[in-house]
Amino acid sequence: MKEILLCKYGEIVLKGANRKSFEDMLGREMKKRASAYGNFDIYRAQSTIYVEPKDDEADMDGMFEAASKVFGIVAIARAAVCEKNMEAISRTAKEYVPQFLAGKKTFKVESKRSDKAFALDSMEISREIGGDILEACPHIRVDVHHPDVIVKVEIREFGAYISAGQFKGAGGMPVGSNGKGLLLLSGGIDSPVAGWMLAKRGVRLDAIHFESFPYTSERAREKVLELAQIVSEYAGDIFVHVVSLTHIQEELVKACEEDYFTLLLRRYMMTIAEKVAREKGCAALITGESLGQVASQTMQALGVTDAAVNLPVFRPCIGMDKEEIVTIARKIGTFETSIQPYEDCCTVFTPRHPRTKPELEKVLVQENKLDFNALVEEAMGTLYTVHIKAEY
Numbered sequence: 001m002k003e004i005l006l007c008k009y010g011e012i013v014l015k016g017a018n019r020k021s022f023e024d025m026l027g028r029e030m031k032k033r034a035s036a037y038g039n040f041d042i043y044r045a046q047s048t049i050y051v052e053p054k055d056d057e058a059d060m061d062g063m064f065e066a067a068s069k070v071f072g073i074v075a076i077a078r079a080a081v082c083e084k085n086m087e088a089i090s091r092t093a094k095e096y097v098p099q100f101l102a103g104k105k106t107f108k109v110e111s112k113r114s115d116k117a118f119a120l121d122s123m124e125i126s127r128e129i130g131g132d133i134l135e136a137c138p139h140i141r142v143d144v145h146h147p148d149v150i151v152k153v154e155i156r157e158f159g160a161y162i163s164a165g166q167f168k169g170a171g172g173m174p175v176g177s178n179g180k181g182l183l184l185l186s187g188g189i190d191s192p193v194a195g196w197m198l199a200k201r202g203v204r205l206d207a208i209h210f211e212s213f214p215y216t217s218e219r220a221r222e223k224v225l226e227l228a229q230i231v232s233e234y235a236g237d238i239f240v241h242v243v244s245l246t247h248i249q250e251e252l253v254k255a256c257e258e259d260y261f262t263l264l265l266r267r268y269m270m271t272i273a274e275k276v277a278r279e280k281g282c283a284a285l286i287t288g289e290s291l292g293q294v295a296s297q298t299m300q301a302l303g304v305t306d307a308a309v310n311l312p313v314f315r316p317c318i319g320m321d322k323e324e325i326v327t328i329a330r331k332i333g334t335f336e337t338s339i340q341p342y343e344d345c346c347t348v349f350t351p352r353h354p355r356t357k358p359e360l361e362k363v364l365v366q367e368n369k370l371d372f373n374a375l376v377e378e379a380m381g382t383l384y385t386v387h388i389k390a391e392y
């Protein structure tokens, strides 16, 4: 029996001229992913991308899993394809549908006949196939109002399609449809989630990671690259730019008041991130900050941080509780990596009494004790880039 995937994309976001580029992006993304799972024909019709295996070697389970990570796809159904006659449709339904009804109580059949030359109308098809399914699955009942599973029979131009239930897709918009942003990626729980959330809105990601060797270890950096690798399963390839803050941190400790270390460091980070963003064509910075989570994430502290840059700073986790962020981290698979205990540059030289309501003028007094621009330039000189290739 031949099985295909029907991947539906939302209509709401498809406006005018954008529609075509949106569809092209989705098509390209599906093709890229499909190449890892065998030979597929990928084409679209009626707000659906059809993924059709060309031979028996194609890995449909793998492809289904991969399709469920494509932003822009709202629902995925597996469907059996057969010839357009009632005998073939009946036989296929009896053979294919029961696996989807195991453990379910009720179902109904909905039929659609785009090919009006087909002998039976949709009511007749539903009635007949419903009867076949009842025969094949004696445990199940018909419920036309609130069925557990909707079995769909569609008579289309080239054949009949039978599906039983659809699965939620990743939602959102195709990556690349909303520009490129630079994610400040630490090894924590929040920033990979923040990156994933913006990728879901169609933003292609570059990432910047700050390290402080030898205060931070090789293993800490590997952890961050591993996180980028996981996010890339959704977001596509990510270039991770790694910058050393060692010298800046050592100078801060020597020259500035301890209470301001974290804030000053964050202003350096943002300034460097802005420079890298502009070089790499990113129009926004993305961080994993959440209001009130730590001293540097109060309104005043975020204000002081933002005052260092002239790019929009997206903080998708700002209104989320840790628990909500953790739920997403688990869902996307970053959580287990994030909780591995390695140091971050923010956790070396942390002040005992960080300022929670800093005033910009006082921060600047501290900042001006050092040659800010020279230190930023020097740090830029340490930048190297790791290309994380998405493995689907």
Ligand code: ATP
Pocket: 183, 184, 185, 186, 187, 188, 189, 190, 191, 192, 208, 209, 210, 211, 286, 287, 288, 289, 293, 294, 296, 344, 345, 346
């Ligand atoms: P996370 O779980 O993402 O590490 P956090 O709650 O630990 O966040 P902070 O350590 O204060 O918060 O960092 C706030 C944000 O600053 C992070 O979400 C991340 O976007 C950025 N950030 C922190 N450390 C680094 C780093 N070493 N490299 C790049 N970005 C960083």
Ligand code: MG
Pocket: 186, 187, 188, 344, 346
């Ligand atoms: Mg952190």
